Amino acid sequence: MATSAKILSGPVTQFGSDVRAGLCGTGPKELPSKYLYDQLGSALFEVITLLPEYGLTRADERLLRRHAKEIARLVPGPVLVSELGSGSGRKTRWILSALCQREPVSYYPIEISRAALALCESELGDVGCAGIVGVEREYLDGLREVAALRPDGVRLLVLFLGSTIGNFDSGADARFLSEVRGVLAPGDSLLLGADLVQPVERMLQAYDDPLGVTAAFNLNLLGRINRELDGAFDLRQFEHVARFNQATCSIEMHLRSKRRQVVPVRRCGFAATFAAGETVWTESSHKYTRREIAKLAVSCGFRPEAQWVDQEWPFAENLLLAV
Numbered sequence: 001m002a003t004s005a006k007i008l009s010g011p012v013t014q015f016g017s018d019v020r021a022g023l024c025g026t027g028p029k030e031l032p033s034k035y036l037y038d039q040l041g042s043a044l045f046e047v048i049t050l051l052p053e054y055g056l057t058r059a060d061e062r063l064l065r066r067h068a069k070e071i072a073r074l075v076p077g078p079v080l081v082s083e084l085g086s087g088s089g090r091k092t093r094w095i096l097s098a099l100c101q102r103e104p105v106s107y108y109p110i111e112i113s114r115a116a117l118a119l120c121e122s123e124l125g126d127v128g129c130a131g132i133v134g135v136e137r138e139y140l141d142g143l144r145e146v147a148a149l150r151p152d153g154v155r156l157l158v159l160f161l162g163s164t165i166g167n168f169d170s171g172a173d174a175r176f177l178s179e180v181r182g183v184l185a186p187g188d189s190l191l192l193g194a195d196l197v198q199p200v201e202r203m204l205q206a207y208d209d210p211l212g213v214t215a216a217f218n219l220n221l222l223g224r225i226n227r228e229l230d231g232a233f234d235l236r237q238f239e240h241v242a243r244f245n246q247a248t249c250s251i252e253m254h255l256r257s258k259r260r261q262v263v264p265v266r267r268c269g270f271a272a273t274f275a276a277g278e279t280v281w282t283e284s285s286h287k288y289t290r291r292e293i294a295k296l297a298v299s300c301g302f303r304p305e306a307q308w309v310d311q312e313w314p315f316a317e318n319l320l321l322a323v
């Protein structure tokens with residue numbers, strides 16, 4: 001069957017057209033990492049954060065817990081808090097609680113995953129003085145909406161934790177942070193979590209755990225295509241691959257086809273052809289150096305105010321002031 005063979009067309013969503021573009025182009029196959037997070041993907045990601053090999057989330061949380069009061073002091077109030085890709089929001093509790101000691105705060109988690117937003121609302125619902133309003137949007141659309149709600153005289157504190165910034169390709173991280181800066185006003189702040197470079201083996205293990213949770217998280221993207229787009233992927237015929245790309249200093253996740261196969265995606269009216277061993281690139285996680293973060297921040301219109309680094313896992317929490 002030809003790669004673009006017509007099978008059955010229905011209304012094609014953005015997900016459908018991105019899947020078609022990613023699997024039927026002439027170049028290497030690629031799917032946007034944001035589609036990893038449907039209900040099952042968000043649940044699997046939460047499990048990943050508990051894996052012994054994935055020290056990143058615990059490092060992020062240790063830093064937030066330890067420095068929350070200092071962060072609250074460095075962000076003068078009154079303040080409105082928004083978070084880009086909050087996930088379950090578990091770590092955010094420390095920041096909200098510290099800010100709440102000063103005054104009540106409104107918290108707007110921005111998420112494309114409805115399941116993650118639901119988790120976040122139940123996880124943080126008991127932080128007494130924080131009013132939580134979930135925003136089911138893409139990062140920048142959500143942030144523009146939240147910024148428009150800000151009362152006069154109130155500063156924005158934007159959280160971008162968990163090193164999600166590393167999921168942007170090289171150069172795209174700077175473009176994204178510049179766009180975030182464009183939505184902010186001078187005096188607003190961005191708290192940016194970034195995973196740092198460490199020995200390759202340790203970085204690889206974080207994305208290729210022996211329990212196979214990360215593999216399930218990655219393969220679930222094909223499962224999602226089956227569920228939502230009437231795809232016919234046999235998940236057993238693909239395998240999870242994590243590799244280090246030295247040139248971009250990132251861990252890449254791919255899905256490798258174990259044999260030659262043609263897979264219909266009926267709702268989108270195409271079939272994708274895979275050669276044996278061919279891969280689909282599903283996520284990159286760039287690892288930063290401390291200096292690189294500061295340079296990136298300055299180039300995007302922020303002034304680095306403070307940086308805290310975890311002692312057990314190389315991870316940096318960065319407080320950046322919009323100037």
Ligand SMILES: C[S@@+](CC[C@H](N)C(=O)[O-])C[C@H]1O[C@@H](n2cnc3c(N)ncnc32)[C@H](O)[C@@H]1O
Pocket residue numbers: 033034037042045049057084085086087088089110111112113116137138139140161162163164
């Ligand atoms: C790597 S997880 C991090 C979650 C959490 N911040 C943490 O540190 O554990 C990325 C989160 O961002 C969300 N996300 C990914 N792409 C997004 C986009 N374009 N717009 C809004 N949310 C997005 C995902 O649903 C997911 O919950």
